[in-house]
Amino acid sequence: MKEKVAVLMGGRSLEREVSLRSGRRVSEALAERGYRVVPLDVTPELVPTLRREKPDAVYVALHGKDGEDGAVQGLLEFLGIPYTGPGVAASALAWDKALSKRLFVKAGIPTPPWVAFTAAAFKHMGAATALDLVPDALGGFPLVVKPSGQGSALGLSKVDDADRLPSALLDALPYGETVLVERWIEGTEIAVSVLDGPDGPEVLPPVEMAPKSGVFDFSAMYTPGETDYYVPARLPDDVLRAVQGLARSVHELLGCRHVSRVDMVVDVDGDPYVLECNTSPGMTETSLLPMAAEAVGIGFQDLVERLVRMALDAVE
Ligand SMILES: Nc1ncnc2c1ncn2[C@@H]1O[C@H](COP(=O)(O)OP(=O)(O)O)[C@@H](O)[C@H]1O
Ligand SMILES: [Mg+2]
Incomplete structure (x- = not known):
């Protein structure tokens, strides 16, 4: 048997279901390759389970907030467990x-021209009164509004005219503190x-x-x-x-x-x-x-094993 690898998946992010699909496939691939696989959904039991199981490495199959933004990566570093993918600062x-x-x-x-607004700018600084300046600043319509931190196109909308801009911002703001208005590139x-x-x-x-x-x-x-x-x-x-x-x-x-x-x-x-x-x-x-x-010519199992080897063998 090869090393023990914990596959982190799920969690509470909006991309939970996607992550579960990634995680299951990764787990299967690693098992096929002879690794001892510990599939782990991210719950309050995560840290105690990792301490008990003592995996040689973690495969991070999490997507979205907490899994992709450096949070889990920082925790794994603290616990001294090597993991796949970029480190804390790059992830953040x-x-x-x-x-x-x-x-x-x-x-x-x-990168397409953009303006970023925080929720605080709208709530406490009157930023909404400057939305009329946005289209000209970005070279006109169409524009796209999206949360600064999110994935899978959640909270994202294409905006073809000025009337739609405020509602697109309202759709994006629940996803995070910062929203981007960006020029749409066809x-x-x-x-x-x-x-x-x-x-x-x-x-x-x-x-x-x-x-x-x-x-x-x-x-x-x-x-x-x-x-x-x-x-x-x-x-x-x-x-x-x-x-x-x-x-x-x-x-x-x-x-x-x-x-x-x-x-x-x-x-x-x-x-x-x-x-x-x-x-x-x-x-x-x-x-x-x-x-x-x-x-x-890098098949799915090859890809997964290559990433796990990078973590295990500390190939930076
Ligand atoms: N400025 C843009 N111009 C054209 N299409 C865009 C633009 N921004 C986002 N999109 C579309 O929305 C999708 C998701 O946007 P992206 O910036 O990749 O965020 P995420 O994938 O994190 O949700 C893109 O794959 C693309 O289809
Ligand atoms: Mg994308």
Whole structure:
């Protein structure tokens, strides 16, 4: 038998169900590979169970708040258990879209223009009276409103005119303290995954998502058949190379280790824009990282084992 690996999944985030799907698949893959697997839903029993079970490593299959924002990572470091995926600071930075976009701009990484508002700015500072300035500041409609910290397109809406802006903000605010209003980029949606290897980060082929409904929302992300995927994305070679370079830059800029997945849109002129970086990419049947890995001959079990080995063997 190989080492004992605890797979953390579920939890209380809004992406609980997605995480359970990721976690079950990861657990199966590890068991197939001969690891002793301890599947763990995240409950108040988590810490006592980890102390009792003493796993050699944890596979973090959590998505969303607490699992992807550095919280569980910090706890695992305190307990001295190696874990898969980016560390505390990288997770926290990537989770915070408003902050990571600032870093992208500083580093010359293209990202759609945006404004961030906090709930406090609306409640206590009169920010609502300046919403009329937003469209011009961002170059006009359409815009997108989304929570700064959230995933799976939850709380996100496309806004085509000024009348819809306040209600879109109200829809996003329950998801967190900060909301972004961002210019909508019309074009090809892609996800570019980065996997650390012995020779540094390896950038996998970009995956193109073409949702049949036209919108890559929660249902399009997780319902088989609702989205067509193309690997590599149907883009010219020079654009494919450029987006792979950008994904590597984002992975390194945020200080990611092991794995990350960078979501982008390439506009009609072939110019890419980075939307966000995911530090706990989905591992479900319709997820993008496994699809990209498969395209270069890394099967699902290989992918999972490779990530676990990085944690176990402390490959940074
Ligand atoms: N500025 C934008 N332009 C075009 N599409 C966008 C934009 N922002 C978000 N989207 C769409 O919404 C989806 C989710 O947005 P994203 O920023 O990746 O957040 P998350 O995946 O964390 O919910 C994207 O995959 C894309 O389909
Ligand atoms: Mg995304």
